[in-house]
Amino acid sequence: MFLLVTKCFYDKTTFKPYFPHLETKTKKGKLLNRLFHYFQFQEGIYISENNKKLPSKIDFIYIDSYYLKANSMELNSIIALANNDTCVIFENPHYSKATEIQWKSAVANSNFNVTIDTYSFGFAFIRKEQVKEHFTIRV
Numbered sequence: 001m002f003l004l005v006t007k008c009f010y011d012k013t014t015f016k017p018y019f020p021h022l023e024t025k026t027k028k029g030k031l032l033n034r035l036f037h038y039f040q041f042q043e044g045i046y047i048s049e050n051n052k053k054l055p056s057k058i059d060f061i062y063i064d065s066y067y068l069k070a071n072s073m074e075l076n077s078i079i080a081l082a083n084n085d086t087c088v089i090f091e092n093p094h095y096s097k098a099t100e101i102q103w104k105s106a107v108a109n110s111n112f113n114v115t116i117d118t119y120s121f122g123f124a125f126i127r128k129e130q131v132k133e134h135f136t137i138r139v
Contacts, residue, residue, distance in 0.1 A: 075105060084128055117137070
């Protein structure tokens with residue numbers, strides 16, 4: 001956790017966009033870009049209304065807050081896609097009561113051993129080798 005906070009969250013290095021369409025001008029975009037560079041993600045899915053294609057190896061799962069608000073998402077279906085190195089990214093977990101409930105259920109879920117709340121994003125990791133912990137980090 002210490003390395004993630006110091007080398008990723010608080011690092012002010014400017015990186016080129018990790019993915020071609022990743023917006024890196026906003027504070028949230030810069031944080032995501034640093035996270036992608038830190039973990040060296042290769043494949044992931046963006047869960048939204050029109051998500052059809054699933055890659056074979058999933059490094060990250062990005063869940064849109066508008067989708068979360070409109071759909072009561074089943075966390076077990078997300079966990080089924082993930083492995084021990086997958087990062088589940090909840091966009092704006094405090095956007096509405098519905099997204100807040102989804103985020104709190106992810107934090108309480110026994111499959112997610114490490115959860116990080118940055119207010120703009122919620123990060124959930126399945127790290128079987130680590131004790132269950134929840135962090136609130138200001139970025």
